[in-house]
Amino acid sequence: MTRIRVINPNTALAMTESIGRCARAVASPSTEVTAVSPAMGPESIESHYDEALAVPGVLAEIAKGERESVDAYVIACFGDPGLDAARELAAGPVLGIAEAAMHAATMVGRTFSVVTTLARTTGRAWDLAHRYGFAAACRGVHACEIPVLDLEKPPARAAVTELCAQVAERDGSDAIVLGCAGMADFCAEVSRATGVPVIDGVAAATRFAESLVALGLRTSTRGEYARPRPKRYSGLLRDFTI
Numbered sequence: 198m199t200r201i202r203v204i205n206p207n208t209a210l211a212m213t214e215s216i217g218r219c220a221r222a223v224a225s226p227s228t229e230v231t232a233v234s235p236a237m238g239p240e241s242i243e244s245h246y247d248e249a250l251a252v253p254g255v256l257a258e259i260a261k262g263e264r265e266s267v268d269a270y271v272i273a274c275f276g277d278p279g280l281d282a283a284r285e286l287a288a289g290p291v292l293g294i295a296e297a298a299m300h301a302a303t304m305v306g307r308t309f310s311v312v313t314t315l316a317r318t319t320g321r322a323w324d325l326a327h328r329y330g331f332a333a334a335c336r337g338v339h340a341c342e343i344p345v346l347d348l349e350k351p352p353a354r355a356a357v358t359e360l361c362a363q364v365a366e367r368d369g370s371d372a373i374v375l376g377c378a379g380m381a382d383f384c385a386e387v388s389r390a391t392g393v394p395v396i397d398g399v400a401a402a403t404r405f406a407e408s409l410v411a412l413g414l415r416t417s418t419r420g421e422y423a424r425p426r427p428k429r430y431s432g433l434l435r436d437f438t439i
């Protein structure tokens with residue numbers, strides 16, 4: 198039994214449930230997927246401020262997962278918040294959904310476009326495309342201007358689907374990457390509308406995480422991802438002392 202923990206870094210529990218369903222829909226029968234939200238943090242992540250304040254809650258969930266012998270983690274927010282720090286704490290693999298989606302997109306096409314929530318998050322998506330080495334493959338990052346928490350309202354699905362179809366045509370991209378975990382269950386509909394492969398990072402990261410566990414791969418402890426040096430953390434962060 199492989200145990201994968203999918204962490205929704207925001208505190209919107211309906212979104213956590215939907216993310217959990219999407220991860221379970223693709224996971225192997227022998228994989229147990231648990232979807233959780235941190236006990237503290239923003240209800241949605243759509244600014245650098247939100248992202249920074251989401252990270253302590255994500256790290257607390259990783260520490261809890263380590264005590265519970267979780268095999269691998271998915272950080273289910275498209276900014277990949279806290280990904281490097283999480284790798285310093287976790288023995289098993291930790292995957293971000295932007296990271297997984299961009300890798301998957303470039304395995305099934307040469308180019309991709311990202312459709313995300315607010316325009317203010319597009320810079321972060323570009324940063325990650327550069328960081329992961331996919332900037333040349335990324336033909337565009339487009340915002341639907343629907344805030345994360347409005348994605349579950351009925352008009353959002355049709356609006357995102359329509360934008361994906363336009364973007365696939367305009368950018369001439371081989372694949373579409375959904376730029377928010379709140380869009381995870383839009384995948385099938387967007388695939389039908391665009392006619393190109395559509396990648397939901399939650400599903401991609403869940404399957405990649407399973408594969409890495411099956412390959413016996415764990416996070417390297419040699420260099421930058423070695424356990425942080427022990428020191429005191431004060432004030433509100435005192436419980437993070439290692």
Ligand code: 2AL
Binds near residue numbers: 378
């Ligand atoms: C996200 C996401 O995936 N979860 C969240 O709260 N914000 N991403 C985004 N581009 O808005």
